[in-house]
Amino acid sequence: MAKHCPECEEKIEQGQKHCSECGHDLKEFWEEKEESKGHKKGKEESTVEKVEHKIEKAVGKGANWKLIGGIVSVILIVATGFVYAATATKTIPYTLNETYNEQEPTTVQDCKDANVPYTTQECKNVQVPYTDNVCSNIQVPYNSQDCQNKPLSYKVDQTECAQKGWFSPAKVTYKVTNLDTETGGSFSFWIGFLLSDGNKVGQSQQQYIYAQQSASFTYSADTSISSCTYSANSIPTKSVCQNVVKYKTEQQCKPETKYRTEQQCSDVTKVRTEKQCGDITKYQQVTKTRSANKYKEVPVVPQIYNLVH
Known part of the structure; x- marks a missing residue:
């Protein structure tokens, strides 16, 4: 009769140490099976002893051979029942949650550095000559009237x-x-x-x-x-004036060559590094869970033990 893993119900072979599906340790499972076989054998022996005891009682009491034949028939039925119980199985459905891996697409940005030309201005300072008037102030005399209001x-x-x-x-x-x-x-x-x-x-x-x-x-x-x-x-007053010599400030200028700093600029082409990005599709492995319908075989135990009680 086929055996199944007690954890995930996967089919296993006699003497297998671990389940090939879930990795469950099967040592304890095989030990329980051995104990179960010993228990059944003991029950069979106990049942035979009970039947033998009934035969002894029947013979001792001078029972006829019909009774003996019936008892023998019961013994055969019981023995057949044990054989059937040890070999008969039936298949039943069950639902198992199992995990599986799947490749799932995702969109990511892929960026790389690129050299991009651009135009800029480069400037430098130069000395440029120019003509300027250099001026100075001088005092120049002139005649003027100084008038004051004085009382008569x-x-x-x-x-x-x-x-x-x-x-x-x-x-x-x-x-x-x-x-x-x-x-x-x-x-x-x-x-x-x-x-x-x-x-x-x-x-x-x-x-x-x-x-x-x-x-x-x-x-x-x-x-x-x-x-x-x-x-x-x-x-009453009157304006009294007199001639006086006064001085005024005048500006005298003359041309002179000077130099000034000017900025001269020109266009130049340079290269700079820029990131250029685009969308690409990649795949990543994800673990998912799903329900699966499976079947397993279980032993069928007949109800025949009441015949010997």
Whole structure:
């Protein structure tokens, strides 16, 4: 009868040490088989002993030969049953998960270095002559008029300073003379009195006085005075000019040859390394699992042992 691996149910040969499919160690499997054979043999012997005992009992009791023939028939049936049990098998289906290898395609990039020409500019510095004006500053004399506003020359004369009388007020008169020989203008003066308590009383007056002319400024007040006084508010001015020698800065230039640095460039062709890539298909081995329907043979054990009990 064919034997099968207890792990994967692959068919195995008598005395095989390892399963050729899954590599399972078969030493323990063969030992169990040997023990099973010994057990069956013992059962056969026990059954024969039981039958012999029944025959002895039957003969001892003076049984007829029909009974003996029946017992012998039972013995033959039992022996046949054991022979059948040792050799009869049946095939049953089972499902086994097995692994297998498969080549699976995949797309990868394949890159390589390539020399690619390109154009670039190379530049260098050169000295280029040019003409430039070199200039310097010098002081040059010139005639100019220096004009200033100056007040007109004048003089003030007190012509009257009268105390208050019984029938007349206090009175003061100042005569202002324009001493300039060319220009007239408006003269403004404050005239009045200084009182005994330290205060002042008076008024501002303005008159136009021509060159070399005079004008009187008069003020009166009904009060007792200590003295007469005046002050100039504004005096006309005129522009007084005179010739002076001044200096101004002028720039004098002359041509001169100089050199400047300029960059001169030209196109050159060079080569650079670039990576060029493309898609290629490669195959890789992958392990997969699938279900497989298989068949195995198993021993058939007949139910005949009740005949001897």
